[in-house]
Amino acid sequence: MFDRLAHLQKNLPKMVEIIRGSQNVLVAAHCRPDGDAAGSELAMGLILKALGKNVTVYNFDPIPETFLFLQGANDVVHTVSPQDYDLLIVVDCGDASLIGKKFPYNDFKCKRVFIDHHSMPYENCDLNLHDAQASAAGEIIFHLMNALDVKLTIPIAEALYTSIITDTGSYRYSSTTPDAMKISACLLETGIDVWNICSNIYENNPVEKIRLLALVLQSLWLSNDGKIACLHATRDMLRACHCSGAMTDGFINYARSIHGVEVSIFLTQLEDTHFRLSFRSRGNFDVSRIASSLGGGGHKNAAACTIDGTIEEIRHRVEEIVHNAMDNTCAAH
Numbered sequence: 434m435f436d437r438l439a440h441l442q443k444n445l446p447k448m449v450e451i452i453r454g455s456q457n458v459l460v461a462a463h464c465r466p467d468g469d470a471a472g473s474e475l476a477m478g479l480i481l482k483a484l485g486k487n488v489t490v491y492n493f494d495p496i497p498e499t500f501l502f503l504q505g506a507n508d509v510v511h512t513v514s515p516q517d518y519d520l521l522i523v524v525d526c527g528d529a530s531l532i533g534k535k536f537p538y539n540d541f542k543c544k545r546v547f548i549d550h551h552s553m554p555y556e557n558c559d560l561n562l563h564d565a566q567a568s569a570a571g572e573i574i575f576h577l578m579n580a581l582d583v584k585l586t587i588p589i590a591e592a593l594y595t596s597i598i599t600d601t602g603s604y605r606y607s608s609t610t611p612d613a614m615k616i617s618a619c620l621l622e623t624g625i626d627v628w629n630i631c632s633n634i635y636e637n638n639p640v641e642k643i644r645l646l647a648l649v650l651q652s653l654w655l656s657n658d659g660k661i662a663c664l665h666a667t668r669d670m671l672r673a674c675h676c677s678g679a680m681t682d683g684f685i686n687y688a689r690s691i692h693g694v695e696v697s698i699f700l701t702q703l704e705d706t707h708f709r710l711s712f713r714s715r716g717n718f719d720v721s722r723i724a725s726s727l728g729g730g731g732h733k734n735a736a737a738c739t740i741d742g743t744i745e746e747i748r749h750r751v752e753e754i755v756h757n758a759m760d761n762t763c764a765a766h
C-alpha cells in the first residue's frame with residue numbers, strides 16, 4: 434500500500450530490535466523545532482511510552498506555542514544527562530550538530546540512532562532509518578510505529594498529522610506524495626479534528642507577530658531580474674514588536690510568493706553583523722547546495738545557514754552566488 438515502505442525494509446527490523454532492547458530513551462530533534470521536528474519527536478515519545486519505556490523528549494529550544502496543544506509538548510526538557518539513557522533517538526535531523534550547539538552528542542555512550550528525511554543520511558551514529566523522499570520524518574515514524582505493533586491513537590495521529598501538514602506546506606510542496614496522502618488518511622481515520630489542529634497551527638498568531646510582519650514586509654528587496662527576493666528582521670524590529678527571532682517563521686514565504694521570484698531569502702539579525710540566513714525556492718532550484726556551501730544545510734526548496742556581514746553585503750554576496758547557480762543550472766539543461 435505504501436510506495437516508500439520497501440526503501441525502509443533494510444533498517445526497519447534493526448530499529449525495532451534496538452528499541453525493544455532499550456528501556457530509558459531520550460528522543461531529540463533539530464533545534465528551533467518546526468512542525469515536523471516537534472510532531473515527530475512527540476509522536477516518537479508517545480509510541481515509546483505505549484511500549485512501556487521511560488521516555489524523555491528533548492529540544493534545545495522551547496516548543497513554539499503553536500504546537501503546545503500536542504500531547505507531551507509541555508513535558509519537553511531542555512537539559513540532559515547522557516548517562517541516564519540506554520538509547521538516543523534523533524528525529525528530523527540530518528546532523529548531530531543541528532540538535533543544538535551545546536547538545537552533548539558525544540557523551541552518549543549508548544546506541545544513537547537517527548530517523549530522518551533530509552538529503553543525506555547522517556553517518557556518525559549506530560543506525561539510520563532514512564528516506565529523503567519521505568514528506569516528513571513523521572511519515573517514517575508512522576511506519577516504525579506499525580513495525581513496533583503500536584496502536585495509532587488520537588494523540589499520536591495529531592502529532593504525525595502536524596509533521597506532515599507542516600513539512601508539505603499543507604499539501605502544496607512537491608513532497609506531497611501518494612504516501613503522504615495515504616498516511617494522512619490513516620491518521621484521519623482515528624477521528625482527529627483537522628480544523629482544531631490547523632487553527633492551532635495556522636490561525637493562532639500572537640498579535641505581536643502580525644505587527645512584526647508589517648515591519649518586515651517593508652524591508653522587501655528584489656534583484657533587478659526579479660528572481661531573488663529578500664526580507665529581513667533586525668534586532669531593533671524584533672525589540673519594537675516584543676518578538677523573538679523564532680516569530681519570523683513563515684515570513685520568508687511572502688517573498689517567495691511574489692510573481693517571478695525563484696529564490697527568496699530571509700535574514701534574521703543575531704548579532705550586529707551576524708545573521709541567520711534562510712532560503713526558499715520554487716521548483717527545481719536547489720537551495721540546500723547554496724546553504725551547505727555556506728556551512729548550513731536543509732532540503733532542495735528550504736535551507737538555512739548563518740552568515741557574517743551587513744545586510745547589504747550579505748544580499749550582494751548571496752545574489753551573486755544564486756545568480757551563478759542559476760546560470761549553471763540553465764547551462765546544464
Ligand SMILES: [Mn+2]
Nearest residue numbers: 469525570600
Ligand atoms: Mn522535516
